[in-house]
Amino acid sequence: MMQKNMKTNLYQSNPFHLVKPSPWPMYLVFGLFGFLLNLTMMMHNITDNYMMLLINVITLIYIGLLWSRDIMGEATYLGEHTSKVSEGLNMGFLLFLMTELMWFFGMFWAYFYSALTPSVEIGEIWPPMSIMPMQATDLPLFNTLMLLMSGATMTYSHHALMARNRFNSMFGLFLTMLLGFLFIICQYFEYYYCSYTLADSVYGSVFFMLTGLHGMHVMTGTLLLCLNFYRLYNYQLTSEKHTGFNTSILLWHFLDVAWLFVYIVCYYWGV
Structure with missing residues (x-):
């Protein structure tokens, strides 16, 4: 297979990557459908099968790992990711972040619309009388500090990689992963001890x-950081070629900024 690919690259008249047929996008779509279907049924109290939801999550992670394995092989061993392909991947990821920005914009629009013009069904006040909001100086503030520190350690890891200091780059990336996992755990406990649910008026929603x-x-970004740590450990990332690491950095800093807006709006201004 590698010899065939090398022969193709030898006679290929363009620097672009002609993607081979892959089953992973189709498997991922079916996995996402099962996950969202089970999650929706749980939200409407049709089922409480947490085991099936866990199986869906594990399946999605497994499919993502297999797909990532193929991509890492194309980038590292087959030489498919030329400089022109890397430019296209970076541009495509920036467009993806723009769609994520629009998604967050829609959620913020719903929040501000409900907060600035509260309906009579919730007593024309915000938050509603039955809601006890989470205090901004409690666990959310700790989460904010952790995420901001993770942005600093991510930048440190990137600068160390550019300076060809592999150990410091791995150390900074490990700290970023650790802070990401801690953020997720704290978010879980915040949800667990929260006094309201998704079904408690428009505020909860x-x-x-x-x-x-x-x-x-953040969970997706942390998994991507784990993949980059694996690649960095196996000498697959260099100061010249680290497109996957670069896109993960962009995602992580995007989440840093997004969380600052979430924290200010949901935990400080909205209470």
Whole structure:
């Protein structure tokens, strides 16, 4: 297979990567469908099968790892990711972040609309009378500090990689992963001890949609950091070629800024 690919690259007249057929996008779509279907049924109290939801999550992670394995092989061993391909990947990821920005914008729009013009159904006040909001100086402040520190350690890791200091780059990336995992754990405990749920008026809906949307992105970003740590450990990332690491950095800093807005709006201004 590698000899065939080398022969193709030898006679290829363009620097672009002609992607081979892959089953992983289709498997991922079916996995996401099962996950969202089970999650929706749990939200509407149709089922409480947490084991099936866990199986869906494990399946999605497994499919993502297999797909990532193929991508890492194309980038590292087959030489498919030329400089022109890397430019396209970076541009595509920036466009993806723009769609994520619009998603967050929609959630913030719903929050501000509900907060500035509260309906009569919730007593025309914000937050509603039945809601006891989470205090901004409690666990959310600790989460904010951890995420900001993780942005600093991520920048440190990137600068160390550019300076060809592999050990410091791995150390900074490990700290970023650790802070990401701690953020997720603290977010879980915040949800566990929260006095309201997703079904408690529009406040609960927009609060959990905003913080949950951000939390899911942090989980995805942490998994991407784990993949980059694996690649860095196996000498697959260099100061010249680290497109996957670069896109992960962009995602992480995007989540840093997004969380600052979530914290100010949901935990400080909105209470």
